[in-house]
Amino acid sequence: MKIAIAQLNPTIGDLIGNAQKIFDAAEKAVEEGAQLLLTPELSLCGYPPRDHLLNPGFISKMSEQLETLAQQLPQQLTVLVGLATLNPHAEEKGEKPLHNSMALIEEGSIVTYFHKRLLPTYDVFDEVRYFEPGKQSNCFVIKEEQGKGILSPITIGVTICEDLWNDEKFWGKRNYAENPLEDLANNGADIIINLSASPYRVGKQKLREAMLRHSACHYGIPIVYANQVGANDDLIFDGTSIALNRQGKLVSRAHPFEDDLMIAEFSTRQQNLIPTAITPALENEEEEMWKALVLGVKDYARKCGFQQVVIGLSGGIDSSLVAAIARSAFGAENVLGVLMPSPYSSPGSISDAEALVKNLGIRNITLPIKSAMTAYDEILEPLFAGTEFGVAEENLQSRIRGNLLMAIANKFNYLLLSTGNKSEMAVGYCTLYGDMNGGLAVISDVPKTRVYALCRWLNQEQEIIPETIINKAPSAELKPDQQDQDSLPPYDILDEILHRFIHEHQSPNQIVRAGFSSETVQKVTQLVRRAEFKRRQAPPGLKVTDRAFGTGWRMPIASRIIHN
Structure with missing residues (x-):
């Protein structure tokens, strides 16, 4: 069975334009002989839609656009489309009004919805502001024709972005009570797919591949990871969708930082993913x-x-x-x-x-x-x-x-x-x-x-x-013979202090104990606060590290805090 991964670049809120991208990818997937098409998290509305999700009209139009898209998609292709859906139990149970969902479309109809189970709230994420987490493990069965009318059922386990990021055996701890990967393994999934909108930061792809390699090996299940590409405001999405076999070996990789349609292939005889095209990794962080x-x-x-x-x-x-x-x-x-x-x-x-x-x-x-x-x-x-x-x-x-x-x-x-x-x-x-x-x-x-x-x-x-x-x-050349080091430490020293203070959350005393001048550390940390x-009041900036001065930076202006 061929699985097509549509590495899409959606525009937030452009429901018609995003639907067209999904449709175009579906046509190419059929040309490639694919039976299943994966699209990224919230692929219909784009990620992150943020407070557009508070607008009931936007949610309604999204649902209508999905119905239209389902009727247009090739009948022979099973497609997963990401969108926000209404939570029917919100009022009676006092829950959040929406789910972060994937719609399963077969033969022109919406068969069911799968809901994201783990909702991140760290860094740039604030999904619990809008979404209620899914309560159950997400699986569906697709049948591959083996010849002479024999159909071989394949159980597909569905995860959405953060659902993959809670394996305590990799991280050494759990950030959430549930582990969707473990649940899918216990439910007999033949393949686990992950539909993501995972923002870029330098070096993140190496971490992703290490995590997915560990999970594929530990559970003995192949994993297909489909990621959004493009930039929305401060967030950049690198794509770099990948597939790993059950031994944790990379068998497919899409192009980084560009639209792509990656094909992964599952062998029912081997019960494993087999190699297709592997785009080389980028050479260095620069x-x-x-x-x-x-x-x-x-x-x-x-x-x-x-x-x-x-x-x-x-x-x-x-x-x-x-x-x-x-x-x-x-x-x-x-x-x-x-x-x-x-x-x-x-x-x-x-x-x-x-x-x-x-x-x-x-x-x-x-x-x-x-x-x-x-x-x-x-x-x-x-x-x-x-x-x-x-x-x-x-x-x-x-x-x-x-x-x-x-x-x-x-x-x-x-x-x-x-x-x-x-x-x-x-x-x-x-x-x-x-x-x-x-x-x-x-x-x-x-x-x-x-x-x-x-x-x-x-x-x-x-x-x-x-x-x-x-x-x-x-x-800055704002006065005669001016140099930055008249006001600041040398940049190699300044950047190391800033990294420890901003990224590693070290206190001034900890930074001093690491070998930096107490006077310099106190000056720099005070300048950061001031x-x-x-x-x-700065314009939005592109996020490329794990701690940027953007939507994930939530410091008060008026505060008085003593750092030890």
Whole structure:
């Protein structure tokens, strides 16, 4: 039996468009001789739909669209479609109004629904806000023709995303009382399928494959994993759907970060999955992060209705990386780089920005800001007279640039990409209504040291980011001879402290005991807390690590907490 895995890129709420993607995949599956088609979690409405689920009209239209789709799908193909369904027991039992479900469609009819049993609430997930967990193990039987009219029944065990992530023998603990995998094994499943919308983070595919390999070996059951691809707001989905046989050996892998239709094949004689096409894994973390960021910015713009982007170019490494990502996502002709030199801009920075523009082949314009700075000085002179040049004057330069970029974005319907990295966002080394302006913060989850690593990886075969940009000391250039290290520790030290504090939740004292200066640690952790109000007003940023400043980051602004 051939199983087709539709690795789809849905748009949130586009029920008609998403249904068309499922239908197109079904036609291709039939051409490939498949008997069963799998689609990702909530494939009809896209994941995560968030508070669209509070709209009864949206749920009703989703149900209607499923009925229409079921009638259109090829009669000879069994299809699983993800959607939100009403919980009929919600009022009488005081339960949540919806289920996160998979509809089983056979011969043009909806046969039954399977409900997700484990609902995550950590990081970016908040599924218990909307859904009631399923109460029973999910199985169905499909019959494969063996010739001469003999039909061989195959029991398919159905899991939805998180249902696979609770095997205590792999994790060393249980996060939920139930283990759907164990239940399906006890119920005699011949194959376990998992229909996912699992967000990307760097290195996650290795973890997925290790977990699924363990589960397939432990239960002696082959596993087919179908994952969503594409980006929705801050979340990126890498796809990379896979199939493993009951020995835990990889037999199929789809392409990462792109739409795909993967075919897995189950042999009833061997009671096992047999090898088909295995797409090679990506070589390193820089390559996968690059592909994730390109897909993230491309989908964000496309799904929000933008075709062109604008970026402020300073001659620094952050804006250079964002410009390179944008060129890859949109093509050079759809990227406008804006150079906005001030009297404090070094000749080297201007020439570096010009060299970058030449390397990328993007459109560009230069808008000097000296006259605007003079105008602000004259307006503020009665109030600022007798005071020293300081942060207020430095920030004015950034805000002038931010206003110019927003004016261009508004005038020509461009998407403004902000260029701040995670290290800067963490400690507030950024200006509200200035360099933080934009519709998307492309690298706000990429630490400064990783920015350098990405640029060096990008330059492996030819110079894309000028070497002079990579090699020079980073500077905001808002006053004479300024360097980032005037205000911050060296980035290798800063990023390690930030990783321990933000990702590993270590206290300042723990970080100091790991060998860092007490004064530096106290300064950095205090800056992180003080910058919360800035992050709350920042544009959405693409999530590529396990702890991003996005929907999974829920820190109060006004708080007083003592870290030991």
